[in-house]
Amino acid sequence: MAETPLTFPSAEAQRLEPHLPPPSAYPAGAYENGHSSPALPFVTLTYATSLDSALSLGPGVRTALSGPESKAMTHYLRSRHDAICVGAGTAVADDPGLNCRIAAETPRRYESSSSAGVGALLGLASVSTGEAAIRERSDAITARQPRPVVIDPRLRWDFTPQSKVMRLARAGKGLAPYIVTAVSQPPESKVRLLEELGGKFIIMDQTQVDGAGAGPSSPRFDWRAILAAVRSEGLRSIMIEGGAAVINSLLAEANAHLVDSVIVTIAPTWLGQGSVFVAPPRQAGKDGGLAAVARLANTTWMPLGEDVVLCGKIAPRA
Numbered sequence: 001m002a003e004t005p006l007t008f009p010s011a012e013a014q015r016l017e018p019h020l021p022p023p024s025a026y027p028a029g030a031y032e033n034g035h036s037s038p039a040l041p042f043v044t045l046t047y048a049t050s051l052d053s054a055l056s057l058g059p060g061v062r063t064a065l066s067g068p069e070s071k072a073m074t075h076y077l078r079s080r081h082d083a084i085c086v087g088a089g090t091a092v093a094d095d096p097g098l099n100c101r102i103a104a105e106t107p108r109r110y111e112s113s114s115s116a117g118v119g120a121l122l123g124l125a126s127v128s129t130g131e132a133a134i135r136e137r138s139d140a141i142t143a144r145q146p147r148p149v150v151i152d153p154r155l156r157w158d159f160t161p162q163s164k165v166m167r168l169a170r171a172g173k174g175l176a177p178y179i180v181t182a183v184s185q186p187p188e189s190k191v192r193l194l195e196e197l198g199g200k201f202i203i204m205d206q207t208q209v210d211g212a213g214a215g216p217s218s219p220r221f222d223w224r225a226i227l228a229a230v231r232s233e234g235l236r237s238i239m240i241e242g243g244a245a246v247i248n249s250l251l252a253e254a255n256a257h258l259v260d261s262v263i264v265t266i267a268p269t270w271l272g273q274g275s276v277f278v279a280p281p282r283q284a285g286k287d288g289g290l291a292a293v294a295r296l297a298n299t300t301w302m303p304l305g306e307d308v309v310l311c312g313k314i315a316p317r318a
Helices: 010-019 068-079 088-094 164-170 188-196 223-232 244-251
Strands: 042-049 054-056 083-087 147-151 178-181 200-203 237-242 261-266 296-304 307-314
Touching (some): 010 068, 010 261, 010 296, 010 307, 042 054, 042 068, 042 244, 068 237, 068 261, 083 088, 083 244, 088 147, 088 244, 178 223, 188 200, 237 244
Parallel strands (some): 042 261, 083 147, 147 178, 178 200
Antiparallel strands (some): 261 307, 296 307
16 A cells, blocks of 8 residues: 655744644643643644535535645644544545654654745745645655544444555554444454454443433533543544534534644635535523634644645633
């Protein structure tokens, strides 16, 4: 399985640094200005969206939004986290690899460097002229791979030995997933397949299901319980990538405080009506009137190719 390693410009990596988990050498929970505790991992929510806040053209429709530069950024972000997380819908629709393709020699921390271009005129970081395109090279892919975590309450994802994430794990180019489920006795064949490659099922108690709108046919886990289970596996940071149900649930008022960092890639396109949108559930404000669900603070805007990346932290609710 040929996978070309990617590199990510050092100037842009430096701009991302304040929004990333500290190096793994830091003690668990030692995150300044973050929400993480020793019982929970550092949580980064990241996804690519259109100008109309859409993730895809429709349910189950795989839609490419990120350009090559922001795609390389995503793989760099993966290299900086212990785990990456998607929901069952994304696993079913996309057959994702959930690995990191950043070249092994890409440094983990960087010296600052100057940048130029239109972004500089706007007071924003920009890819320098010599690094305008992400270079795809034949160097070895990094040995530091994140652990895939798939949120799959009802075991909708019918993975096989030929699923991309399994093939990458078998080839030593990724790790087998941990699957978070409410099914107390997963099929033995699935258990064996995961364990042969180093993965496992993480079985949650049915009482750890969020009751709002959830039921036996559509369970939804309590995010704190999920994150605590992830941390108990020795994973100190997790990058949550989607899909829509996962993102909207995590941005809901009850869960947004669990997010330490948000990194959104905005593509210069409108997907239009009928698309799948980022639109977390909204509750009335303190006075009973309408109120925004959440807002970002401490923001950084960073052009990457034709895309723009927005980084920030969830602001305390007023």
